[in-house]
Amino acid sequence: MSETTLDRPEIVTFDVPYSAYGQLRNEGYNVQQASFGAPYEVPQSDGLLPVIPNSFLPENLIEQDILLVDLNPQDFRSSAEGGKVVSDAELDVWASCYRGFIDPRPRACDFAASQMNRVLEGGGALVIFAAPSLPQKQFIGRGRGYYPLESYQLREKSPYPRNCWSFSNISTTLEVKPSKGRDLIIKDSQRDSLQFLLERYAAKSQFECTIQPPPSLKGYWQILATNRFDECVGAMIHDEEHPGLILVLPQVGDKSGFLSELMKDVLLELKPKLFPESEKGRWLEHPEYEAIVISKLKREIEQVQREAENRIEKLWEQVDTERDKVQHHYDLLTETGDSLVTSVKKCLEELGFEQVVDVDENVDATESERREDLQILDEEPFLIAEVKGIAGIPRDEDALAVGKYLVPRLKQWKPKDVQGLSVINHQRNIPALDREFPFRDLVEDNARDQSIGLLSTWELFKLLRGFHMWGWDKKSLKPLFYRTGIIEGIPEHYAHVGTVERYMEKEGKRIVGIRIKAELNRTDRIAFALPTEFYEQDIQSLQIQNRDIETATADDIVGTITELTREQAKEGLRIFKVRGS
Known part of the structure; x- marks a missing residue:
C-alpha cells in the first residue's frame, strides 16, 4: 500500500467492485466508497410497495473531483432494509411488485443529482460503466393502509420520471437501450492514451446497452466504441468550452487495472487540473521542452509499440488460421449429425x-x-461406429444402437471379426466440464456382452490434446478404440500408479503427497490426470518422511516435487506412470 495519500483528486466510487476501489486506495489516491443501493426481492404481485432506499452517499459529495459509477448491479438483496421514508400522508415513491423485486437506485440517483451536477460544473470528471436500468414501474403518490396497495389505492398517482441514469443532467438525457455482446470496435478517439487503453481491455470487456445522445449533445459527443452494427456502446462528452468531462464506457472485465491506468494515463492528460500534485513540472515533459536524448528514446518507444502491434496482429491472423485447421476438435463437443x-x-x-x-x-x-x-478397416477386428450428438444423457438404446449393425456386417465380412464402437457427444449444449457421466453401469455390461466400445467425444477430445501436447506415439492410442465397455481417454503407455493424498508448500517448493498403488521409481516419469488434459513431469525426488528413497511400493505415501498448484493437485487426483519414457 502507498505510504502517502494524495489530497487531490478526491474520488468517489459508486457501486464499483471493491477490488477496484482497493487498487486505487493502495496507489495512494484519496478515494471513498458510495452506493446508489441494490435491488431487493419482494413477494411477486400486482400491488405497489413503497421504495425503501439502501444507498449510502458521502456527506461531501459536492466537493469531489472524480465520480466513478458502475451501473451493473452487483447483487440482489433478499429483502428491504429499513422502513418507509415518510409517513403515509406524505408523497412517496412506490414501485410495482410484478417482477418480484424493487430497484431503489433511481431514488438515490435523483437525490444525488444536484450535487453531482455541481461537480461537473466545477470541472470534475464522471466515468460511467454503462448498463441499462432494470425494468420497473415506479410512481409518486400517497398511500395508506395495508401493503401492498392496489394501483387504485395510491392517491395523487403519477409516474416517477427517474431511472438509474438520473444522477446528472446530462446522463438523464441519454437514450439507453438494452443490448448485450462482446464484439467491441474501438474508434479513433484522437486521444491516443484513451484509445490504446480501450483497445488493451476490449478483449475482456462486454457491453450491456447502446447509448444515443439527444440533439443538444451532438456537438460534444465523441464515439469511443461501437458494436458490430455501428451502434454506440461507449462515448466521451467533452468540449473545451464546458468544464466537465463524462466518459460512458462498456463493462470492463478488469476494472482494477483499467481504472488504475485511466487515472494515470488518461484523466491526467484530459483533466490535468484535477491532479495538481502530479501536474507540477509536467510541462517540462512536453515536446517543446523535453531533452533531446529523451525525445529520441520516446520515438524509439513509439516505434517498438508499432512493431509490437504489427506482430500481435500477425499472431492473431495465425490464431485464426490454426483455429480453422483444428475446427474438427471443437466440433467434437458441439456438433451433431453429419x-x-x-x-x-x-x-x-x-x-x-x-x-x-x-x-x-x-x-x-x-x-x-x-x-x-x-x-x-485398418486391422481386425474391423470396427463399425455409430456417432450421435444429443442434448441430454444418452438412453440405453442410443448407446447400444450400433449393435443392430453388427450381425449383418459379421455375415457380410465373414470370416472377418467385427466389433462396434458408439461415439456420443452428450449434453452438447453445455460446457464439457459441466457435463454428467454419460453411461450407466448396466449399459457398460451390455456393451461388453455385445462387443461394443462406449466412447464420449469429450474423452476423444482429451486424447487429442494429450497427443499434441506430449507427442504420444500413435501406437499407444489406437488399441484404445478396440476395447469394449466404457473407453477412457488414457493412452496404453500410461499405468495407474497412485492418487494425490495431500499438497504442501515447503521452503519455496511445491510438494505433492502420493498414495502409491503400484511400484514407482525415482527415475520414472509421471502424469497427473487434470480435468481437461494430462500433465507430465519427471520425478525429481521421492521421499518418505523427509528420507530420500529410490523405489516406492503399494500403500506407501511418498512426496515428490511438482509444478502444479494447490488448485490443480487436488486430493484424489489420479497419477499415472509414463512407461517407455
Whole structure:
C-alpha cells in the first residue's frame, strides 16, 4: 500500500467492485466508497410497495473531483432494509411488485443529482460503466393502509420520471437501450492514451446497452466504441468550452487495472487540473521542452509499440488460421449429425487410422437400408461406429444402437471379426466440464456382452490434446478404440500408479503427497490426470518422511516435487506412470 495519500483528486466510487476501489486506495489516491443501493426481492404481485432506499452517499459529495459509477448491479438483496421514508400522508415513491423485486437506485440517483451536477460544473470528471436500468414501474403518490396497495389505492398517482441514469443532467438525457455482446470496435478517439487503453481491455470487456445522445449533445459527443452494427456502446462528452468531462464506457472485465491506468494515463492528460500534485513540472515533459536524448528514446518507444502491434496482429491472423485447421476438435463437443461424423472421422485419422470410411459417402445409391456411420478397416477386428450428438444423457438404446449393425456386417465380412464402437457427444449444449457421466453401469455390461466400445467425444477430445501436447506415439492410442465397455481417454503407455493424498508448500517448493498403488521409481516419469488434459513431469525426488528413497511400493505415501498448484493437485487426483519414457 502507498505510504502517502494524495489530497487531490478526491474520488468517489459508486457501486464499483471493491477490488477496484482497493487498487486505487493502495496507489495512494484519496478515494471513498458510495452506493446508489441494490435491488431487493419482494413477494411477486400486482400491488405497489413503497421504495425503501439502501444507498449510502458521502456527506461531501459536492466537493469531489472524480465520480466513478458502475451501473451493473452487483447483487440482489433478499429483502428491504429499513422502513418507509415518510409517513403515509406524505408523497412517496412506490414501485410495482410484478417482477418480484424493487430497484431503489433511481431514488438515490435523483437525490444525488444536484450535487453531482455541481461537480461537473466545477470541472470534475464522471466515468460511467454503462448498463441499462432494470425494468420497473415506479410512481409518486400517497398511500395508506395495508401493503401492498392496489394501483387504485395510491392517491395523487403519477409516474416517477427517474431511472438509474438520473444522477446528472446530462446522463438523464441519454437514450439507453438494452443490448448485450462482446464484439467491441474501438474508434479513433484522437486521444491516443484513451484509445490504446480501450483497445488493451476490449478483449475482456462486454457491453450491456447502446447509448444515443439527444440533439443538444451532438456537438460534444465523441464515439469511443461501437458494436458490430455501428451502434454506440461507449462515448466521451467533452468540449473545451464546458468544464466537465463524462466518459460512458462498456463493462470492463478488469476494472482494477483499467481504472488504475485511466487515472494515470488518461484523466491526467484530459483533466490535468484535477491532479495538481502530479501536474507540477509536467510541462517540462512536453515536446517543446523535453531533452533531446529523451525525445529520441520516446520515438524509439513509439516505434517498438508499432512493431509490437504489427506482430500481435500477425499472431492473431495465425490464431485464426490454426483455429480453422483444428475446427474438427471443437466440433467434437458441439456438433451433431453429419458434421459430427465428419469431425470424428478426421480425429481418428489424426490419431493414426488410415482406413476410416464414411459409410454415407460410399453407400450404393440403390441401398435404402440404414447403415452405421463409420467403418475402421485398418486391422481386425474391423470396427463399425455409430456417432450421435444429443442434448441430454444418452438412453440405453442410443448407446447400444450400433449393435443392430453388427450381425449383418459379421455375415457380410465373414470370416472377418467385427466389433462396434458408439461415439456420443452428450449434453452438447453445455460446457464439457459441466457435463454428467454419460453411461450407466448396466449399459457398460451390455456393451461388453455385445462387443461394443462406449466412447464420449469429450474423452476423444482429451486424447487429442494429450497427443499434441506430449507427442504420444500413435501406437499407444489406437488399441484404445478396440476395447469394449466404457473407453477412457488414457493412452496404453500410461499405468495407474497412485492418487494425490495431500499438497504442501515447503521452503519455496511445491510438494505433492502420493498414495502409491503400484511400484514407482525415482527415475520414472509421471502424469497427473487434470480435468481437461494430462500433465507430465519427471520425478525429481521421492521421499518418505523427509528420507530420500529410490523405489516406492503399494500403500506407501511418498512426496515428490511438482509444478502444479494447490488448485490443480487436488486430493484424489489420479497419477499415472509414463512407461517407455
